[in-house]
Amino acid sequence: MSINEPAPVASPRLSLSSLTDGIVRSIKFTGEEIKKAGAKLNTIDTTYISPNKYNLAFMLEQSSWYEHYRLGSNDGQSLNFAPNINTKLGVYFGWRWIFLGLSFDIKDLIGKGKEKAPRKEIVFNLYSAKFGVDLYYRKTGSDFKLSSYEKFNLSQSYTNTQFNGFQSNIKGLNAYWIFNHKRFSYPAAYSQSTNQRKSCGSLLAGFSYSQHNISFDHTQLPEEMQQQLSPSLKFHSLRYTDYNLSVGYGYNWVFARNCLLNISLLPAIAYKKARINDQPTQSGTDWAQWIRDINFDLITRAGITWNNSKYYVGASLVLHTYDYRKPTFSMTNSFGSLRIYMGFNFWKKKEYREKRNKKGSCPSE
The missing domain is CATH 1.20.5 (Single alpha-helices involved in coiled-coils or other helix-helix interfaces)
Incomplete structure (x- = not known):
């Protein structure tokens, strides 16, 4: 060139x-x-846990949502509010770790819930062998009742009367680590993606973040109750952010073939910062003020299931309890969900499919 x-x-x-x-x-x-x-x-250790052999799953579920709020003053006066239990029916399809589907409020289906402000609930759960994550958002409706009260001198009983002056919404994240993950399976109890074959427990540790928005209109209370109400309970809004660290224990008990019972408790130490009536609560930089913002929470889980790897049926309960305390005011709020479900897995993963023999027939499972 x-x-x-x-x-x-x-x-x-x-x-x-x-x-x-x-x-x-x-x-x-x-x-x-x-x-x-x-x-x-x-x-996983396959002596204790059998892996999920299928890619897809179908599930029918009935779920109930429970809430309870207790407001208290420094003089021992308290008010307890709880809505009617909300029940839903759901249809879900799952792919390995992920479940997607639709749920319907039973009252809406039969036309009895249209006059009430709707509740909203969005929940995402991920249970892997080593760790789990819960993301949630819950907004209450308008069907609260005054379930009980203390330190009031009233002419009549107002227990279980309708109360339209209370609403709340909560959003948050829970993340936790499973130390003995090779032998202890959370998915076996809560997502039916593995099978626990031998009883085993594990130490658990976690972190949680949540935001709570409470609105309260005390003028909706009966008139004679308003007259006796402690000044610290005459607020209209409470907003607080909760950060907590938890350490607990979970145990899977295999009490019969394909049958599992799980119970786990995670007590937590929590740091809370709040605004009452849109004003920050008294704070400071000294240790005494900082320690006053520390409270205790609790996350409880329980589940029972029968699962032969192809078909499954069971129930699970998840309960969150938050405790907020100041010298003149306290609030304990709890919410939880009870699920009853049944379903089946299908489309085996490639590594578990039985190969056809040379004659072209397929051995029975």
Whole structure:
């Protein structure tokens, strides 16, 4: 080639092909790394736990939502509010860790809940072998009742009377680590994606963050109750943020073939910052003020299930309890859900499919 001849130009087709191959290789590499990370997060001891052999699942569920709020003053006066238990029916399809579906309020289906302000609930749960995550948002409706009260001198009983002056919404995140994850399975009790074969327990540790917004209109109380109400209970809004660290224990008891009972308790030490009537509560930089913002919470889980890896049926309870205390005012709020479900798994994973024999027949399972 002479000095004056131009250098050859790379073929556009060749460059595009190289770019496409590079993208494909990157996607494959990323997929392989995700698969490896997933395998590490779900490493188990198969003597204690049987892995999920299926890709997909179908489930029918009935769920009930429970709430309770207790407002208290420094003189011992208290008010307790609770709505009617909310019951829903749901249909879900699952792919490995993820369940998607629809749920319907039974009262709405039969036309008795249209006049009430609707409750809203969004929940996402992830249970892997090593860790779990709960994301939730709950907004109450308008069907609270005054369930009980103390330190009032009244001419008649107002227990279980309708009260439309209370509403709340809560949003938060729970994350927890399972130390004995190779032998203890949370998914076996709460997502039916594995089977616990031998009884085992584990130490649990977690972190939680939540925001609570409470609105309270004391003028909706009976008139004679308003007249006796403690000044510290005459607020209209309470907003507080809760950060907590928890350490607890969970145990899976295999009490019969394919039958499992789980109970776990996670007591938590919590730091709360609040605004009452949109004003910050008294605070400071000294240790005495900081310690006053520390309270205690509790997360309780219980589940019972029968699962033969193909079909399953069971029930689970998850209960959150938050405690907020100041010298003149206290509030304890609890909410939980009870689920009763049944379903089946299908479409076996490739590694668990039985190979056909040479004659073309397939051995029975």
